[in-house]
Amino acid sequence: MNGQLERFWGRLVGPLGAERSAGVVSAAALGTVLVAVQTKRRNGFLAATTMAPIAFDLIGGVIAFQLTPTRAKYAESPLRERMVFVGAHLQPFAVPVVGDGSWKRAVARYASAVAATATLETVLASDPRRRLVANLVAGALSAADVATDRGPQRWLGPVYLMKVIGGHGGTPRHDTDSGNTDVSLPSELAALALRTRSLARSPITLYRSGFGRLLGSRMMMLEHTGRRSGQQRFVCLEVVERPAPNRLVIVSGFGERSQWFRNLQAHPACFVSTGGRDRVPATARMLSEDESAAALRRYQQAHPRAWKHLRGAIESTVGVPVNQLPMVELRLQE
Incomplete structure (x- = not known):
């Protein structure tokens, strides 16, 4: 029985060894006891038994992902298995x-x-900065x-986010260089984000909180004006090209x-947040078909892997060839 438990533990966190395993278990157990005691006082025994294993898993996971063997073990997992997990x-x-x-x-x-982890898996698959x-x-x-959050279980939010995004999302994949890469799944993830409003809009919170620069210069938030309501609207997009320091193509x-495209047609004045620049005034110009095709060719040459995923995501979601999609140039004011 001990052998089976040891093999299960090894598959879960990697070959930590007895000493480090004991450290992870002890720290997780201490946190679990504190959560269980406080929960029982407020909500009773059943609530405590519900939160106790969750506390053990999350706290233990955060600690384990700080250790090299755990990250090395998880790095071997294929993309589909990682996202299911x-x-x-x-x-x-x-x-x-x-x-x-x-x-x-x-x-x-x-x-x-889920949105942050899917983005990391798609954009920074094996990047050492991940x-x-x-x-x-x-x-x-x-x-x-x-x-x-002022609730009694406010510990869960940061611990959960650090485990899922910092741990699972922060571990680069090794299968990207082994010929084993699942090419279709990143496109499926991107397509899911396009179709799911909550996932597509989740980066807006980062930008509006002042943390948009964490997403780098290839992402941007566009603030545009509703053509009917006159209210400010927000959307996050990838920068396809930068023809000049003050010009972006999306x-x-x-x-x-x-909706954002139709709004820009009606009201070209907008604001752009990208990299370290926040809410820069800009003016939109719709590119011609020839200009759009040329920009797309340059993007394909500069980012071949991202192009593969972008093309699959858009075509599976919209059902239109990518080379027929309109593009917009944003001219930022100095």
């Missing part, structure tokens, strides 16, 4: 179940964690979560039916 992290929903929080916050935590970026994103989201993934 991340999607199974439903711990935030236990908080409203035991009566200590809202369903709205639970959905926000889950959507943010762990740093993941920890910065997780830290920023955790700080925002702590600042707005593509409308849903064609001319995209």
